[in-house]
Amino acid sequence: xxxxxxxxxxxxxxxxxxxxxxxxxxxxxxxxxxxxxxxxxxxxxxxxxxxxxxxxxxxxxxxxxxxxxxxxxxxxxxxxxxxxxxxxxxxxxxxxxxxxxxxxxxxx
Amino acid sequence: xxxxxxxxxxxxxxxxxxxxxxxxxxxxxxxxxxxxxxxxxxxxxxxxxxxxxxxxxxxxxxxxxxxxxxxxxxxxxxxxxxxxxxxxxxxxxxxxxxxxxxxxxxxx
Amino acid sequence: xxxxxxxxxxxxxxxxxxxxxxxxxxxxxxxxxxxxxxxxxxxxxxxxxxxxxxxxxxxxxxxxxxxxxxxxxxxxxxxxxxxxxxxxxxxxxxxxxxxxxxxxxxxx
Amino acid sequence: xxxxxxxxxxxxxxxxxxxxxxxxxxxxxxxxxxxxxxxxxxxxxxxxxxxxxxxxxxxxxxxxxxxxxxxxxxxxxxxxxxxxxxxxxxxxxxxxxxxxxxxxxxxx
Numbered sequence: 001x002x003x004x005x006x007x008x009x010x011x012x013x014x015x016x017x018x019x020x021x022x023x024x025x026x027x028x029x030x031x032x033x034x035x036x037x038x039x040x041x042x043x044x045x046x047x048x049x050x051x052x053x054x055x056x057x058x059x060x061x062x063x064x065x066x067x068x069x070x071x072x073x074x075x076x077x078x079x080x081x082x083x084x085x086x087x088x089x090x091x092x093x094x095x096x097x098x099x100x101x102x103x104x105x106x107x108x
Numbered sequence: 109x110x111x112x113x114x115x116x117x118x119x120x121x122x123x124x125x126x127x128x129x130x131x132x133x134x135x136x137x138x139x140x141x142x143x144x145x146x147x148x149x150x151x152x153x154x155x156x157x158x159x160x161x162x163x164x165x166x167x168x169x170x171x172x173x174x175x176x177x178x179x180x181x182x183x184x185x186x187x188x189x190x191x192x193x194x195x196x197x198x199x200x201x202x203x204x205x206x207x208x209x210x211x212x213x214x215x216x
Numbered sequence: 217x218x219x220x221x222x223x224x225x226x227x228x229x230x231x232x233x234x235x236x237x238x239x240x241x242x243x244x245x246x247x248x249x250x251x252x253x254x255x256x257x258x259x260x261x262x263x264x265x266x267x268x269x270x271x272x273x274x275x276x277x278x279x280x281x282x283x284x285x286x287x288x289x290x291x292x293x294x295x296x297x298x299x300x301x302x303x304x305x306x307x308x309x310x311x312x313x314x315x316x317x318x319x320x321x322x323x324x
Numbered sequence: 325x326x327x328x329x330x331x332x333x334x335x336x337x338x339x340x341x342x343x344x345x346x347x348x349x350x351x352x353x354x355x356x357x358x359x360x361x362x363x364x365x366x367x368x369x370x371x372x373x374x375x376x377x378x379x380x381x382x383x384x385x386x387x388x389x390x391x392x393x394x395x396x397x398x399x400x401x402x403x404x405x406x407x408x409x410x411x412x413x414x415x416x417x418x419x420x421x422x423x424x425x426x427x428x429x430x431x432x
Contacts, residue, residue, distance in 0.1 A: 090184050
């Protein structure tokens with residue numbers, strides 16, 4: 001039985017992966033923010049010429065589905081590595097943002 | 109005692125937040141991929157003119173630290189909403205990517 | 217009678233503008249590429265939640281039209297400054313690319 | 325003797341290129357803004373892991389120099405096509421922006 005991944009365990013795996021390959025000098029906050037932006041662009045690239053209808057169906061094609069999952073992974077990986085370097089807790093940051101948005105966009 | 113947030117519980121909160129405000133028609137995969145890319149750009153904006161040294165110290169300034177956390181939250185929020193719409197599991201996608209990267213970048 | 221602007225004259229104005237304000241140390245190729253990407257994101261932000269139909273009509277609203285022109289200017293400004301720093305001729309680069317694309321996408 | 329390219333002549337070539345291939349249905353403002361952002365990300369990708377010093381020397385390597393010129397061309401191509409579709413004059417937009425910036429950042 002495989003244990004369910006958690007964000008924390010994957011973040012730790014990414015830290016160990018980079019440390020074992022001595023990539024930390026490259027993993028500055030600025031470089032990781034740039035890499036995150038580049039990968040978000042690669043995810044957007046999948047959709048750039050699609051109609052809204054075509055875009056909704058991308059996961060039906062196995063190759064495109066793989067590409068989407070791969071780019072999602074890259075975005076999440078750089079986001080987590082960015083958070084590791086600057087000691088930002090991404091889940092706390094998101095929870096606080098949702099709290100603020102509930103005040104900003106109240107339900108009638 | 110507050111319970112620890114999990115990615116799954118926050119993803120569900122985001123889904124309910126959007127549903128309660130009837131935002132789902134806007135939350136197409138293409139729009140969410142665009143919004144993710146826009147927010148990743150806003151995170152990068154914090155760092156664009158900084159030297160590597162200055163970039164490493166951004167969390168020492170409370171206003172910049174808040175801005176960084178806010179943009180991290182926005183990136184994560186749009187990534188999770190994108191994954192909800194296309195039924196991509198972001199943790200599985202990342203775990204699979206790390207597995208592939210361990211083969212691609214083996215340790216000597 | 218006002219003379220027509222050319223890309224070259226505007227590129228020179230941008231160079232003089234940055235030099236007069238001693239901004240050149242910030243205008244490294246990496247920083248300018250990041251700034252270009254950030255501004256392209258701000259242009260995309262105008263369109264992120266719009267349907268294709270709404271997006272086609274953005275110039276009918278004076279405020280949005282101003283915002284679009286402003287972001288176009290920012291993208292072009294950073295592109296020209298990037299080209300100045302690395303001594304890339306943007307018009308030659310584009311002409312060469314169109315030539316290559318004519319071979320890559322031949323007309324039947 | 326070859327005539328010097330102008331921004332206007334290249335913009336016209338791009339319009340004719342797209343029309344001859346019946347690509348106009350894809351060239352909506354939203355799609356072109358997304359494509360512009362994607363290409364700006366590809367230009368940034370060249371620099372993402374480089375130190376400022378390495379980034380300053382990218383044109384010394386012929387392959388990287390080619391890649392930089394190619395991405396500059398792509399960014400400029402999508403910017404011009406975006407401007408064609410929305411009838412924005414990029415040179416006027418930039419001149420107006422420089423005028424505004426001269427008021428915003430006055431010389432002492």
